Amino acid sequence: MRFLNLASLLVVLALLLPMSPVHAADDAWSQAQALELWQRDEWRKLVHYKPGSWPGRWKSQSDDPRFFLAADGASDPRAELRATLEAFAAPGAAGDQHAQCRFVARLAWLRRELALGELPQPDCAEYREFRALVQATRAVLVFPSYYLNSPSSMFGHTLLRLDSGVADGGAEYLSFAANFGALVNPDDNGLFYAFRGLTGGYRGQFSVDQYYKKIREYNHDENRDIWEYPLNLSEEETGRLIEHLWELRHINFAYYFFDENCSYRILELLEVARPGLDLTGDFPVTAIPIDTVRAVQQAGLIDGKHFRPSQGTVLRQRLDRLPPELHPLVTRLGAEPGLLDEPELRALSPGLRASLIDAAYKYLRYTQTSAERDPEIAQRSFQLLQSLQEHAADLVPAPADPADSPDRSHGSRRLSLGAWREERQDYLTLGLRMSLHSLQENRAGFPAGAQINIGNLDLRIEDDGELDIQRLDLVDILSLSPRDRFFKPLSWAVTTGVERQWAGGREHRVAQVNGGVGATRALWADHRVYGLFTGRLEHNHGFADPLQPAVGARGGLLLGGGTLTAAWEAGVEQFANGQLRTRVDLQNNLQLSRNQALHLELLWRDQSPDDTLAVGLRYQYYY
Known part of the structure; x- marks a missing residue:
């Protein structure tokens, strides 16, 4: 009788006490084996697996060993899953280098699929800091238009804007941009650059930076129009995207101009955000950026569009409001804002006078694209801006977005x-x-x-x-x-x-x-x-x-x-x-x-x- 009571007590204690990390990993692996979890589409997309050269073989599109926890993880989804579960159960002393801190999207998915039990609690300070900074709840697909002066951008480009709440009225300047690009040697000449880009000679990485820097780069420095396509991702899906983006920081991928490029990698992020999507399957040979925008559109992810004109387009729009005979006055006024007091300009109607000042101001802004700040031009711009504020009520509203968007x-x-x-x-x-x-x-x-x-x-x-x-x-x-x-x-x-x-x-x-x-x-x-x-x-x-x-x-x-x-x-x-x-x-x-x-x-x-x-x-x- 005493023996039975002792055995019962041991069973109760075993049920109440948490499993050791080793036992937790073994139990999780047993569950994963029963479910054949490594064959799930979500797992393959989290590790960027694509079918290999032989049926039944797989190969990750990342060739960076830091992205894998198994020695053969780049080609064996099963081994990588088992190594991931074991790494999650490892002691938490490693801090930011612990697998739970490095692979937060994998951990979140496995918690949904398996009963992982009590795992070690490493201190993921770097990830907490990142999420405190990028508190996005919605995503926007961004298409900077064609740029013929660069081989990698002549077909356009795509990136993601990450907004916290509804970003409008200028609030998008505080948003973040997720971008995939080649790590280019600035000393490479044009021919070498094109050759390496065509043959996968460059490494590519994701980066996250303030969106206003991308506006400055595309709209101002390169004079490219930007089209923005809000996505209907839920807050949970956006969070999943950001988690995976964290996993990909500093991770190398091969970069090819025509297929495994910026736009292709953005599609992979969206596939992780919304399980069940297959966007990359339509691009086995080339991934032209505007084609990927259409693929996202056809998948039902796009909810509207917004046009952000370049400085050159803004100037053309302002010039179109003026009769051609007034165009010479635009450059004269930009050079001498004091001409506003001349009888010739005072005789203009209030609306025409306001449009002329606006065009002269935009012209000065355009001439300063990619140039160092000139104090004299800055003073003239300020004078025109003051005059523009005085005539604000007479300004014609900004033109509507162009009907012929790239998509x-x-x-x-x-x-x-x-x-x-x-x-x-x-x-x-x-x-x-x-x-x-x-x-x-x-x-x-x-x-x-x-x-x-x-x-x-x-x-x-x-x-x-x-x-x-x-x-x-x-x-x-x-x-x-x-x-x-x-x-x-x-x-x-x-x-x-x-x-x-x-x-x-x-x-x-x-x-x-x-x-x-x-x-x-x-x-x-x-x-x-x-x-x-x-x-x-x-x-x-x-x-x-x-x-x-x-x-x-x-x-x-x-x-x-x-x-x-x-x-x-x-x-x-x-x-x-x-x-x-x-x-x-x-x-x-x-x-x-x-x-x-x-x-x-x-x-x-x-x-x-x-x-x-x-x-x-x-x-x-x-x-």
Whole structure:
């Protein structure tokens, strides 16, 4: 009897006393095994696992050993889960380096799925400080628009804004930004930078910083418009996102311009925030930022949009309120604010006078973009600001957000089917372009005068069924921003790839790289005229010496008329071997819908002693 009482007492004590850490970890692992928890989608996304080279194999997209607790955790979800449970049960003396402090999102998820019991309580001071600073309850997807002067940003960019409460009326300046970017050596030249970015030669990391710094970087320094898309994540989902963001601090990922880039990593964060989402699965080859915005939109996460214009856009908006004959007064007033007392300006209506002062003030602000503070200009700005405050009641309200936001543009990829006739020969073309936009295409949602084509392939099918390459553009970029008294950008172009050229009476495939620099002027409405001086290096077996340089010029018209747009261009090139090449290319585009178009092209080429004329009609589908 006494023995039974003692045994019962021991059982009761065992139930009342907490399990040792070792027993707690063993018990948790037994539960996890019963549930096969390592096969759950939530676990795979927390550790960024993707299917490996063989069926049933997995590999994390992070190659940083600090992100794993098992020796083979990068490729074994089961081993990483077991090591995580064991690390959570380890003594808490490690403080901020304890697994519970480093992997707070893993811990929160495992607590929901398992009965972990009493675990050690390490002092996570760094995480507490981080959460005290980033007390966000909502998230906003941010898209800074296309920036042609940087290879990594010419397709745009995405990041997240983290708000505490509803951020409006300027409160968003106090928010935080979560951004993924490449760790770039500032000494890398442009070619090396592009090569390493294309081949994964850079490491990428997440960072969290004040959002106002991103506004300054994109809106002011780089003169890029920003589109902000509020997300309908709950407070709990936003908290889960921030927890995982903490886990990823200082963790390295491979960075690739076209797929595993800023936008792809943002999608991974959203997948962790809302379990069940599959956003990254739609981007096995490329992750163009605006395509990822559309993917988030199609998943039902976006709840509205807001436009934050760059300083250049703000100035253009102010100039549009003024008659063209008053534009010279804007620069004069910026140089001499005292001109406001002149009879010529006093005679203006109150509204026109207020708009003129506003434009002059915005012009001075624009001229100081990325420049050191000039005390004299600061004094003039202050004088104009004082005058603007006196005329505040007469100011015209700010214009509404543009209707053509980037998410409403045509799809980034393009398929095409064309029928051509050239030199009494008929053939078909099949085309695939990986990204993004040509001058003559539907311009809604794109910067006017910007062309960004990467990976554009046209195959040619002869009437006898023979298949050949018609054209391959690896890179084809053209920037035609107009110059005037306020804006003075250079227009420029760079193209490299394979194309067909006539020489010696027959057509040859040639490899070439060419570029140019010049200027563009606005005409009326959305029409532009441009001219560039060009240089070219071509490898052509139709020449006696195949490798030949050339200099030349090109110029043309951009015509925009709603659903009908056109890009007409003429060019001439003089090669070192005496070959003179002239061409006229008339491209016309009829928009059938947002993602469908008919394209008519007439191409005349005079490559002495022969000239040729090609006419083609092409159906284009964007996706």
